[in-house]
Amino acid sequence: MAKYTPPVQSKLGQIIDVIVLLALSIGSLYIPLIYGLSGSAKVTTVVENPTWESLGQNEAMVKQWNALGFTDPAAAHDLITTRFDYSFSWLNLAFMAVVLIGYFFMLIKLSDKEYREVISEKFER
Amino acid sequence: MMDFWDYLEYAAWAGSAIFGLLIVADWIKTDTTYSEEMLTSSREGELEAMTEQHKL
Amino acid sequence: MADTSEKVGLLRVLGPAHVWALGVGIVLVGEYMGWNFGVGKGGAYAALIACWFAGILYTCVAMIDSEVTSTVAAAGGQYTQANHIVGALMAFNVGLYLVFAYTMLEAANAWTVGFLVQTVGGLAGHEGTLNDDPFIVLSIMFLAWLNYRGVLATLTFNLVITAFAFVAIILLFLMTAPFTAPDLMQHAELMSGQAALPYGWLGILAAMHFGLWYYLGIEGTTQAAEEVRSPARSLPFGTLAGIMTLVIAATLTWFVCVGLMPWEYLGTAGTPLFDAARLSGSSFLVWLLGIGTLFATLASANGCINDASRAWFSMGRDRYLPSWFGAVHPKYRTPYRAIIFLVPIALLFALKLPLDQIITFSILSGLLGYTFMPLNMIMFRRKWPLDTIKRGYVHPFHPIPAILLLALCAVTYFAVFLGYGTQLVAMVGFYVVASLWFHFWRYRFVNRGAQFTMPWPKPKGY
Numbered sequence: 276m277a278k279y280t281p282p283v284q285s286k287l288g289q290i291i292d293v294i295v296l297l298a299l300s301i302g303s304l305y306i307p308l309i310y311g312l313s314g315s316a317k318v319t320t321v322v323e324n325p326t327w328e329s330l331g332q333n334e335a336m337v338k339q340w341n342a343l344g345f346t347d348p349a350a351a352h353d354l355i356t357t358r359f360d361y362s363f364s365w366l367n368l369a370f371m372a373v374v375l376i377g378y379f380f381m382l383i384k385l386s387d388k389e390y391r392e393v394i395s396e397k398f399e400r
Numbered sequence: 401m402m403d404f405w406d407y408l409e410y411a412a413w414a415g416s417a418i419f420g421l422l423i424v425a426d427w428i429k430t431d432t433t434y435s436e437e438m439l440t441s442s443r444e445g446e447l448e449a450m451t452e453q454h455k456l
Numbered sequence: 457m458a459d460t461s462e463k464v465g466l467l468r469v470l471g472p473a474h475v476w477a478l479g480v481g482i483v484l485v486g487e488y489m490g491w492n493f494g495v496g497k498g499g500a501y502a503a504l505i506a507c508w509f510a511g512i513l514y515t516c517v518a519m520i521d522s523e524v525t526s527t528v529a530a531a532g533g534q535y536t537q538a539n540h541i542v543g544a545l546m547a548f549n550v551g552l553y554l555v556f557a558y559t560m561l562e563a564a565n566a567w568t569v570g571f572l573v574q575t576v577g578g579l580a581g582h583e584g585t586l587n588d589d590p591f592i593v594l595s596i597m598f599l600a601w602l603n604y605r606g607v608l609a610t611l612t613f614n615l616v617i618t619a620f621a622f623v624a625i626i627l628l629f630l631m632t633a634p635f636t637a638p639d640l641m642q643h644a645e646l647m648s649g650q651a652a653l654p655y656g657w658l659g660i661l662a663a664m665h666f667g668l669w670y671y672l673g674i675e676g677t678t679q680a681a682e683e684v685r686s687p688a689r690s691l692p693f694g695t696l697a698g699i700m701t702l703v704i705a706a707t708l709t710w711f712v713c714v715g716l717m718p719w720e721y722l723g724t725a726g727t728p729l730f731d732a733a734r735l736s737g738s739s740f741l742v743w744l745l746g747i748g749t750l751f752a753t754l755a756s757a758n759g760c761i762n763d764a765s766r767a768w769f770s771m772g773r774d775r776y777l778p779s780w781f782g783a784v785h786p787k788y789r790t791p792y793r794a795i796i797f798l799v800p801i802a803l804l805f806a807l808k809l810p811l812d813q814i815i816t817f818s819i820l821s822g823l824l825g826y827t828f829m830p831l832n833m834i835m836f837r838r839k840w841p842l843d844t845i846k847r848g849y850v851h852p853f854h855p856i857p858a859i860l861l862l863a864l865c866a867v868t869y870f871a872v873f874l875g876y877g878t879q880l881v882a883m884v885g886f887y888v889v890a891s892l893w894f895h896f897w898r899y900r901f902v903n904r905g906a907q908f909t910m911p912w913p914k915p916k917g918y
Contacts, residue, residue: 289778303886335645386543396905412590419597439783441463
């Protein structure tokens, strides 16, 4: 197989490539944040006039809350009553699985194509 | 009323600026002193021969 | 190589202790912050189970990595491994995983430094809230400068501060444990009733998400491969010693923290070990763990700059990225342009994002990398069976660790999916687009045969 000689990239081309990559990465990390899609779903169950008992805290827990600076149950209310929402749809899970498996499948397929070129150039000269 | 922590904030900004300037100054000096071929001459797997001949 | 005097490369100056310091140094901060979000996702017991399962996952990672890396010893670590074993596109993706995982971790560390200074300022009686921005910027700038100036000083600094942070955890345990302070810990009471498993069994799965945080980054030891004096010996030794250190530190950390704090508080705390020290009532411990937190975050950020820049540099050197990044500083022998380039990116995230999301970005990139490892291992043994090339270390029970690792990765993907599924899909979407860009555009600038630099025979089946 003929040896492949890559073109030399101009300075401008190098800069454009860096900008493309940066825009891609920062964009994909920020877009979910901007649209509020990231982070986790949480629900807070409000307890009116909270006491340590109504928040389900026993004596030892109350002692440690106090030591941490939460002397008023109302101050600890949000921390205690906010829970993750783990309800999910199987459809979404299946979608995620397909995306992930498809991604890795694509990686291995395309990589193998490139790898064969590398090996044939390296070992069959 | 400025207290110790306010001064610490300014000191931290100043420190950041100094380290930033040190890096940038050396970067410019290096890039203008040496040729691009020499700076990017490192190659994977050629290290063994290199380290044999360098002097600490 | 006709004229070697005109060439510059990285320096082989590090020993096994530096490898340990690089690996543990990056990770130990996970004990000082971040792991406790797992308590928030599933409760105290769930966090412990996640801690041990993640320990198994990382033992597999360390074993697999040790074998491959003691054979493929080049800066870039898993990136170079992928290049030699799977192919160019995989290598490009792995390189990006590394850079993202470490840069986000670096941002999380700088964030924590700012938060710690803010907390201490508040405790010391500063009025109003201290602005944490200058401290975030200072820590990143200082460490970038240190990294710029040379690897030996950087990692020797890491060795000292990592050892300090590790000893601080041991001392905290010894001084609060039931045999020295019988009434301090309240495990039974704090973990009774609803606090035992607040989310049931699903919570244990969910906690795996942050269970990784106890160990994330240990695989970074491989980045030092071009700077270690005898990689075939030092890398496996330093990595495996590192994982043992971390399992011990993680278990002690869990034990102390859940014995002192209600899980609802612990699950959202910014600096849990420092809080534990405050609750112990000993001002010596408060100082010790305060400094320990600071050192752990600095050590980690330091190691992250080191690793992310090595990966970025290697990609530049191979033309996967603009070749401009493949430069080595003639005097300090560091990949200085890669170090400089990553500074503003780390700043952008540290200053703008909440901690749990920065951590999730880092964990996701790490997780994609761990999924690559078992695939890599299986292909490595298949293309070069044991009798074809000499390996510095051969890991036992192949292919069980690889399969176990793959299974644990699947569990962790599900854990991330619970709550952070959109982020996961968005991130994979990015890698898909970046991959297409690489395959159809960027790869034309890459030399074909020259990417394969190991003196190995031709792989089987090609």
